[in-house]
Amino acid sequence: MKGRVLIVAGSDSGGGAGIQADIKTVSAFGGFAMTAITAVTAQNTQGVSAIACLKPDIVAEQMRMVLDDLGADVIKLGMLGNAGIMEAVHDTLLRYPEIPCVIDPVMIATSGARLMTQEGERIFRKLYGRCTLLTPNLPELEVLSGERIEGLSDMLRAARALAKSCAIPHLLAKGGHLPGNVLVDVLVSEGQEIRFDDQRIESLHTHGTGCTLSTAIATCLAQGEPMDTAVARSRRYVRRAIREAPPYGAGNARPMNHLVPSD
Template identity: 40%
Template sequence: MNSTYKSVLTIAGSDSGGCAGIQADIKSISANGAFAASVITATTAQNTQGVFDIHPIPVPHIKKQLKAVLGDIVFGAVKIGMLHSSEVIEAVQETLKEYRIRNIVIDPVMVATSGDRLLNSAALNSLKSFLGDALLITPNLPEAELLIGKKIDSEKLGEAAKEIGNRFQTSVLLKGGHLEVSDQMTDTLFLYETQNTVFIYNNYIATKNTHGTGCTLSSAIAAQLSLGLTLEPAVRKGCSYLNEAIAHGKDRRLGKGHGPVHHFF
């Protein structure tokens, strides 16, 4: 008796160091029990210590990658990482609409670990227009502040997630990794359809091996959606998986900088 793979498409950049980007996405999707396909938007010269060069893939080739996989494979979810220009954002948005893709998870990568913005104003505006097509967006605190154009009070995360969700008409997982260190990590999930806010707690783990956590989390959630879970359980499982992956990778060493989580614990 034949069975069909539960598949996820990741659209993102490649990390030559293997900790983040497409490489982390594929590992996370696979570890969560789904099949991973990929469309690469850029290649990077990158390792555990930083990003040294970015080579954008030409937009026509990105479109050809999209049409090749979307015309052949049925995807239960699509995860989107950094889209570096307005042209790329618009091309991805148009093509996903053409194929009537649902269950889109957007990790709106806009701010580097250094704090530098990765998108110019035109690209940020294009990204904002895309967010309403998503089932879920997963900004961290600096990215959330860029989306609404103001500082977010750490005591009012629920209100901030709701404001973002209602402004862009999508559910929001506001990640807590940039909050002050405490015994617990708090991620805030605003469910747009029900207007409910859920707080997800996990133990804080002291480690520098956090390279690729955002990619890993959004991909894990997409994988759980492809396996048939509804949004809240998929987010809870994704958060739990990431926490375990951080815990199992906290004392491992790769390179001289910030290492990865342990995807296959």
């Protein structure tokens, strides 16, 4: 077992995303998963019916208890929920400046449900100062950059601008929402760009892909891999998990198979 990852995120009652997917992913990569739960959601493959956020001081206390005893090689932030939790997480992270932080800006669920309040979106930007890697999908990149994205060139421009203006060392812009048979992700890293192209997999089993990819990358980084290698390896894992998904759920946001081996 190698690589300690503290995951700060919400719980998914359906088991396909959030804390549940994160723990499975870290385990699949041979790492050690720890958690600070921010919210409880009532959801399945057909949608989210309810969200209950925890008190900010409880979220912060979970983080402190883990970090002061077990420590972490990487911290991964997922669904934070509201401005109070954002502030508490931000203040807690300031106590541990040496630990890299991967941030998946969970704002909109695969089902379309909004998972971050508007006030939270404003406070969220304070976390950029602790961000090693940001992993927005297109809707999230639009919100964070304030730019309309209709194609790959728009995505690249928005990613470059956001990374530069907010001094984010690495930004992985995920192009899954773009049309076409080829799925393109781009890693923007301080003047360097690496493009990842793959054939799109037609499947309803894509629930939790964002959570899973960011957590896989965080685990690879915790194990000492360089950023580009971590992204490439994590993308292969997610694609395999989609292809080998279990036949569960009747909705459009069905789970992947997190038990596939990582290479």
